[in-house]
Amino acid sequence: MLFLRVILNVLLLWIYPAKSTNIDKTASRDARLLNDGNTMPLVTFGTLVPVEDLDKLPEAVCSAFESGYRNLDTYYNEYFVADSIKNAISCGMVTRKELFISAKKSLDICTRSGVVSDLKMTLKILQLDYVDLFLINTPINPSGKKNCNVMDIWNGMEDAKKQGLTKSIGVVNFKKEDLDKILPYCTTKPAVNQLEVNPTNTNIELVEYCQKQGIMVMAYRPFGFTVPRPGVTNPPPPCLDDPVLVKIAEKYNVTASQVIVRYPIDRGVVPMSRSTNMTNIEQNDEINSFCLTDEDVAKINEFNVNRPVYPVKSFTFGPDSKKGTKKEQAKRRYEKFYPLA
Secondary structure (H helix, E strand, O other), X not given: OHHHHHHHHHHHHHHOOOOOOOOOOOOOXXXXXXXXXXXXXXXEEEOOOOHHHHHHHHHHHHHHHHHOOOEEEOOOXXXXXXXXXXXXXXXXXXXXXXXXXEEEOOOOOXXXXXXXXXXXXXXXXXXXXXXXXXXXXXXXXXXXXXOOOHHHHHHHHHHHHHOOOEEEEEEEOOOHHHHOOOOOOOXXXXXXXXXXXXXXXXXXXXXXXXHHOOOEEEEEOOOOOOOOOOOOOOOOOOOOOOHHHHHHHHHHOOOHHHHHHHHHHOOOOEEEEOOOOHHHHHHHOOXXXXXXXXXXXXXXXXXXXXXXXXXXXXXXOOOOOOOOOHHHHHHHHHHHHOOOO
16 A cells, blocks of 8 residues: 555656746745735744634734734634734834735625625724735535525625725635636636645645646645644654654754745745744744755655545534624634634
């Protein structure tokens, strides 16, 4: 079985090179150019944290800004991050123009007109005039409502962009067949597709397809199984002390964690890391001091077993995720509607 897996990975590397040939050559050291002309900072600070860590999130966001992060994915945690954004701007730590703020459409919105209204509510909570990226969080219909058409929703996303409520629009967890329901008919292509990308779930074919279409891939859960995952038993390798990762890290005088964050970057992908630990936040922002070679990337690709940390599941949407107290809506979201974070 192991032999067959190695052969399969070799074939994939032959068809899809370790480093994509579709990487944007105009990208700078610290940013990536999107297909709509907007620029995205290279490393994203994600805010999807366990419920018990939500109270630490405002401080973590401030620490991320202090460490140099400028790309923030709010992931329905607008209530928790709004003041951190406002305070960072008001004290002069950052300007609004320097920040790249992403938000996601509520899961119960299934109409074109509802998209704009939903984004306006998000902006009110965030105390902002616009977000830099607004995303459809899933290709499935979590609302259970009939006549929920993804193209109708996408037209609503295009409306939001035209109205200046968001600079860019994108999707999350869209496979090729999901993208093909939009691409032939849209006026504005998705600028971004957020996918799980890590050593054990490399998503090589889908990443390559997105890049050929000019769609920037953002990698969530870039650490995969290298860190403890609640509810997961028998995780596949690698762990952070794996000899392959350690050898690569020693070559560049960095940590194995930094190698993991650098890995998607050298595949032309923007990583989304999250932490409430100040040391980890600082280390994750220091990954521009080195680059992985084609050989390094190929070695890491060999860990692939096509296993996501938490498989994307169909689920039925319940109460509005933006109603109720902060803790209540977070508890509903994390414990009922989503796989473990």
